[in-house]
Amino acid sequence: MGQQQQKQLIVSNYNLEYDLEKFLRTEFSSHFTLKITLQHLSSGDSFIFDLSKSIVQCNNLQELTLNLNDCFVSIKGTTYLSQILPKLQNLITLKIDLDWNHIDSIAVQDLSSVFSNCTKLQNLSFNASNNLITDQGAYELAFNLLNCKNVRNLSLQLNNNYITEQGAYQFALILAKCGNVQNLCLQLNGIGIQLSNRLKLTMRLLKAKRLVQLYTSFN
Numbered sequence: 001m002g003q004q005q006q007k008q009l010i011v012s013n014y015n016l017e018y019d020l021e022k023f024l025r026t027e028f029s030s031h032f033t034l035k036i037t038l039q040h041l042s043s044g045d046s047f048i049f050d051l052s053k054s055i056v057q058c059n060n061l062q063e064l065t066l067n068l069n070d071c072f073v074s075i076k077g078t079t080y081l082s083q084i085l086p087k088l089q090n091l092i093t094l095k096i097d098l099d100w101n102h103i104d105s106i107a108v109q110d111l112s113s114v115f116s117n118c119t120k121l122q123n124l125s126f127n128a129s130n131n132l133i134t135d136q137g138a139y140e141l142a143f144n145l146l147n148c149k150n151v152r153n154l155s156l157q158l159n160n161n162y163i164t165e166q167g168a169y170q171f172a173l174i175l176a177k178c179g180n181v182q183n184l185c186l187q188l189n190g191i192g193i194q195l196s197n198r199l200k201l202t203m204r205l206l207k208a209k210r211l212v213q214l215y216t217s218f219n
Contacts, residue, residue: 020051028057035065044071044101048080056084063093070100075107082110086117093123099157100130105137112140116147124151129159129187135167142174153183160190168193168218172201179209187217 034055041047048068055064066081078098085091094115108128115124126141133141138158145154156175163171168188175186184205193201198218205214 031058033063037067041071044073045077048077065095067097073101078107078111095125097127103131109140112144125155127157133161138171155185
């Protein structure tokens with residue numbers, strides 16, 4: 001394979017149509033790195049649906065970044081994503097930021113269940129802060145991450161959801177079993193975890209077999 005090209009799509013509210021048109025005119029197979037950034041969109045689900053038709057054709061894509069903050073993304077949008085991600089078989093790095101949306105536990109479960117289908121995935125960053133995720137959603141997310149056998153670098157942000165202190169502890173128990181993860185960043189702010197339990201959570205995570213670096217943020 002020749003030198004990799006970086007095709008970058010940066011979308012903002014004032015040049016949305018221009019950026020999309022420019023992207024749609026490109027040769028999809030030429031994309032190795034694709035970055036999509038958008039904030040404060042009232043039709044996030046529809047945007048994901050329309051864009052997914054093109055993203056799925058980027059068969060050489062190795063890095064995909066989706067930053068969709070405050071875009072009214074719900075389970076419809078995550079369903080569209082869960083349909084296209086397994087088809088991106090060359091994906092090595094995946095970064096999904098869905099901060100301040102309408103993501104509930106079912107949406108998280110469905111979306112995270114397909115991460116393992118990206119068999120070459122090594123770097124995963126998932127931000128679902130300020131959403132509607134409960135203990136069950138956190139549990140299903142952690143359980144699905146156990147199946148991501150090649151992920152080495154994992155970043156998870158679940159701040160300000162509906163996760164309890166007990167749910168956070170169970171979440172950490174499962175994450176500690178991800179023996180392939182070497183670098184873990186975990187943020188669970190807005191839960192009100194007591195200091196003694198923060199230490200327990202950290203110590204539990206440190207028992208992960210191959211863990212080299214750990215960053216945690218609990219309050």
